[in-house]
Amino acid sequence: MHFYSHTTTLLSAYLEDEYGLKTQSKDYSFQPTRKEFEGNYTLVVFPLSAKAKKKPEDLAKELGDYLQIHSDYVDAYNVVKGFLNITLSLQFWRDSLLSFEDIELHFQHQDNKGKLVLEYSSPNTNKPLHLGHIRNILLGWSLSKIKARCGHKVIKTQIVNDRGVAICKSMLAWKKFADRETPESSGLKGDHLIGKYYVIFDQALSEEYTVWQNTDIAEKVFNEKGEDIKEAFFKKYKNQYFNEYSALGAEVRKMLIDWEQGEPETIALWKQMNSWVYAGFDETYGKLGVDFDKTYYESDTYQLGKKLVDQGLEKQLFYKKADGSVWVDLSDVGMDEKLLLRGDGTSVYITQDLGTARIRHEDFSMHYMTYVVGNEQDYHFKVLFEVLKKLGEPYADGLFHLSYGMVDLPSGKMKSREGNVVDADDLIAEVIATATSSVSERGGMEDFSEEEKAENIRRIALGALKFHLLRVNPRKRMLFNPEESLDMQGHTGPYVQNAYVRIKSILRKVVEDFDADIADYLDVNTEEKELITLMLDYSKVVETSAAEHDPSHLANFLYQLAKTYHRFYHEHHIAKAESIYAKSFRIKLSKAVAAVLEDGMDLLGIAMPERM
RNA sequence: GGCUCCGUAGCUCAGCUGGAUAGAGCAACUGACUUCUAAUCAGUAGGUCGGAGGUUCGAAUCCUCCCGGAGUCACCA
Structure with a gap:
C-alpha cells in the first residue's frame, strides 16, 4: 500500500x-x-x-x-x-521493497476499462516513411502498451491512404519512365521505388510546366490574373496549371477515373505497386518492432463513408446545396460549415474517415477510439468527432486525437518536395551503425555470437532513437538534431539500459545464497530510500501517462530511476556489501529496480540489452 | 484577421491539477577506472521561467492583456 x-x-x-x-x-x-x-x-x-x-x-x-x-x-x-x-520507519522500507517482488500487484486495482481502437499510422502509398512517421508510430505503439497496462483492451490499427491523385502520379510515372523496373530488378525497397517515381513525376511535371510558361496561353493567363511578378505568379499557379492545362495532369486524372471505374489494367498496376509499397512498410515496421492487429485501406472504406453521408442527409443532419454537394452545419458547436461530399458525389478526406470509423465499430464494437496524428490536422479531427456525434455513433464520446507536434531539422521544416526529409530506413541504419562502432570501441561482447551481438546492438541503437523521440512531450514541436539524437550518453535510452545491464551483471556474479532476512538490515541508507520512494511512484506515473496520452512522463521517470541507481551503485557495494543483510537487501532492491526499468522501457517499446 | 498550440540556462528538454532556495542532459572547465564493466560518478560555471498586470499565506504553474514563433481556417490528404 x-x-x-x-x-x-x-x-x-x-x-x-x-x-x-x-x-x-x-x-x-x-x-x-x-x-x-x-x-x-x-x-x-x-x-x-x-x-x-x-x-x-x-x-x-x-x-x-x-x-x-x-x-x-x-x-x-x-x-x-x-x-x-x-x-x-524501517518497516516501511522493508514492506515497500518486498512489494516489488511482483510489479503487477501495483497495477492490480485496474478493472477492465473497455475496448480502445488505436490508429497510430496512416501512411500514403506514394512515398516511404520518414522521421515524422517514426515519431507518430513510436508514440502510438507506446501508448498502446500503456493503455493496455492500465486496463484497456487495445486494438492497434493503421489506415493506409492507398487511393487518389498521389498514387496515380507514381503509377503514371512508372508506366512512362520505369521500363518495368521492380524492387527485384533494381534492388530498391518497394516503398522507395514508388517514392522514386513520385519524385520523377514531379520533375517531369516541372519540366512540362517550365516549357508551358513560355507559351502564348501562359502569357495570356498571367496577364488576365493581373499579378506583378511573373516568377512568383507561376510558383503559386502550379497546382492550377496541373488541373487545367497540364498534359500529365490530364493523364493522371484519366487514370484516377479509370481506377474508380475498375478498369482492369489500371487496377492491376495499382495492386502491383501497392504490394511493393506494403512489403517496404512492413520491413520498416518490423525494424521498429511494431505491428498492427488490423490494417484498413481507404479504398475499402470511402464508399461506406458516402453511404453514411447519405443516411445523415435522410435524417436531415446534413443538407444539400444547389450543386449537389453535401454539407454539415457545425455552428451550434462554434464551428462553421463543412463539406462532406462533393457535388459530383465523390468523397473528400473526411468522408472516408466516417466510413472507417463505422467499419471499425462493426469489427470491434469499441468504446473508445484514439487517433495518433500530427497537429496540422487538429481542425479536421474536431470536425470529424462532431460529425460522428451528430450521427449518433455509440463510441462518439470516447474519441480522442493524440495531436503531436511536427519534427523539425536543424535546417528547418521537413519538406518532402524539397528533399529535406530524414528517411526512416536511413535513420535506423544510421543509429545501428553508430551503436556498432561504439560497441567495437568498448568491447565487452566478445563472448557473444554474431547474432547475439547484433541483437544487443540493435536494442541499444533503437533504444537511443526511441527514447530520444519519446522523452519529449508529444504536443510540442521538436527539434531533431541527427548528431544529438544518436547520442548514447546522458539523458538517453542507453543510459537507462546501462543501469539495467549493470544490475544483470551483478546478478550473474552473485550465485551463492544471499537470502538473509532483510529485517536484520537496520541501516537503510539515503540512496536506498530514494530508490524505493521513486519506485513507489511507478504505477502512478504509468497511469498519468495513460490518462494524458503522454509517454514522456514515463520516459523521464525511468531516466530519474536509472540516474538514482547509478549513484547508488557508485556509493555502495552490492555483491561485496558490508554485511550479509545489506547484501541481501541490495540484491532485492537491485532486482526490483531492474524489473521496473525493464517493465517501463517495455511500455515505451524499448527492449533491454543483456550487455553493453 | 479568427481559432488552436508553443515560449524555462548558450543548445535540447523536465517541472505546469498553485507549495519551501526553478531541475536534468549536451556543450565548457576540474576530478574519480589494479574496484560489482567509466555508455558511469562527483564537482565548477551557467536563469528577469517571453513581457506587464491581477488572484493569495504562496505563481514558472491559475486569469487578463501584450510580444514572438508555429499550425489551421481547401470541393488537398
Whole structure:
C-alpha cells in the first residue's frame, strides 16, 4: 500500500473525529521531502489548516504526533512553517521493497476499462516513411502498451491512404519512365521505388510546366490574373496549371477515373505497386518492432463513408446545396460549415474517415477510439468527432486525437518536395551503425555470437532513437538534431539500459545464497530510500501517462530511476556489501529496480540489452 | 484577421491539477577506472521561467492583456 493513501486514511478519520471535518484525498498534498530538510515525505498542511481554521504549524504538529503514535510507518516528524516532514520507519522500507517482488500487484486495482481502437499510422502509398512517421508510430505503439497496462483492451490499427491523385502520379510515372523496373530488378525497397517515381513525376511535371510558361496561353493567363511578378505568379499557379492545362495532369486524372471505374489494367498496376509499397512498410515496421492487429485501406472504406453521408442527409443532419454537394452545419458547436461530399458525389478526406470509423465499430464494437496524428490536422479531427456525434455513433464520446507536434531539422521544416526529409530506413541504419562502432570501441561482447551481438546492438541503437523521440512531450514541436539524437550518453535510452545491464551483471556474479532476512538490515541508507520512494511512484506515473496520452512522463521517470541507481551503485557495494543483510537487501532492491526499468522501457517499446 | 498550440540556462528538454532556495542532459572547465564493466560518478560555471498586470499565506504553474514563433481556417490528404 502506498504511503499517501495509508496516511490519508488515518488523518481523515482523525480530522473527522476531532474537528468534525470532512476531507477528501485532494486536500492532502504530499511530496517527497526536499533535500535540505529532514524527512522522506512531506505533507503540505496549508489546505487542511485553512479548512480546520487552525494555524498551519500547530495543526502540522498535531497531525505529526498522531501519525507517530498510530502509524507503524512513521518514525519521526518535524515541522517547518506549514510543512510536515515525515521520517519513515524501517518497516516501511522493508514492506515497500518486498512489494516489488511482483510489479503487477501495483497495477492490480485496474478493472477492465473497455475496448480502445488505436490508429497510430496512416501512411500514403506514394512515398516511404520518414522521421515524422517514426515519431507518430513510436508514440502510438507506446501508448498502446500503456493503455493496455492500465486496463484497456487495445486494438492497434493503421489506415493506409492507398487511393487518389498521389498514387496515380507514381503509377503514371512508372508506366512512362520505369521500363518495368521492380524492387527485384533494381534492388530498391518497394516503398522507395514508388517514392522514386513520385519524385520523377514531379520533375517531369516541372519540366512540362517550365516549357508551358513560355507559351502564348501562359502569357495570356498571367496577364488576365493581373499579378506583378511573373516568377512568383507561376510558383503559386502550379497546382492550377496541373488541373487545367497540364498534359500529365490530364493523364493522371484519366487514370484516377479509370481506377474508380475498375478498369482492369489500371487496377492491376495499382495492386502491383501497392504490394511493393506494403512489403517496404512492413520491413520498416518490423525494424521498429511494431505491428498492427488490423490494417484498413481507404479504398475499402470511402464508399461506406458516402453511404453514411447519405443516411445523415435522410435524417436531415446534413443538407444539400444547389450543386449537389453535401454539407454539415457545425455552428451550434462554434464551428462553421463543412463539406462532406462533393457535388459530383465523390468523397473528400473526411468522408472516408466516417466510413472507417463505422467499419471499425462493426469489427470491434469499441468504446473508445484514439487517433495518433500530427497537429496540422487538429481542425479536421474536431470536425470529424462532431460529425460522428451528430450521427449518433455509440463510441462518439470516447474519441480522442493524440495531436503531436511536427519534427523539425536543424535546417528547418521537413519538406518532402524539397528533399529535406530524414528517411526512416536511413535513420535506423544510421543509429545501428553508430551503436556498432561504439560497441567495437568498448568491447565487452566478445563472448557473444554474431547474432547475439547484433541483437544487443540493435536494442541499444533503437533504444537511443526511441527514447530520444519519446522523452519529449508529444504536443510540442521538436527539434531533431541527427548528431544529438544518436547520442548514447546522458539523458538517453542507453543510459537507462546501462543501469539495467549493470544490475544483470551483478546478478550473474552473485550465485551463492544471499537470502538473509532483510529485517536484520537496520541501516537503510539515503540512496536506498530514494530508490524505493521513486519506485513507489511507478504505477502512478504509468497511469498519468495513460490518462494524458503522454509517454514522456514515463520516459523521464525511468531516466530519474536509472540516474538514482547509478549513484547508488557508485556509493555502495552490492555483491561485496558490508554485511550479509545489506547484501541481501541490495540484491532485492537491485532486482526490483531492474524489473521496473525493464517493465517501463517495455511500455515505451524499448527492449533491454543483456550487455553493453 | 479568427481559432488552436508553443515560449524555462548558450543548445535540447523536465517541472505546469498553485507549495519551501526553478531541475536534468549536451556543450565548457576540474576530478574519480589494479574496484560489482567509466555508455558511469562527483564537482565548477551557467536563469528577469517571453513581457506587464491581477488572484493569495504562496505563481514558472491559475486569469487578463501584450510580444514572438508555429499550425489551421481547401470541393488537398
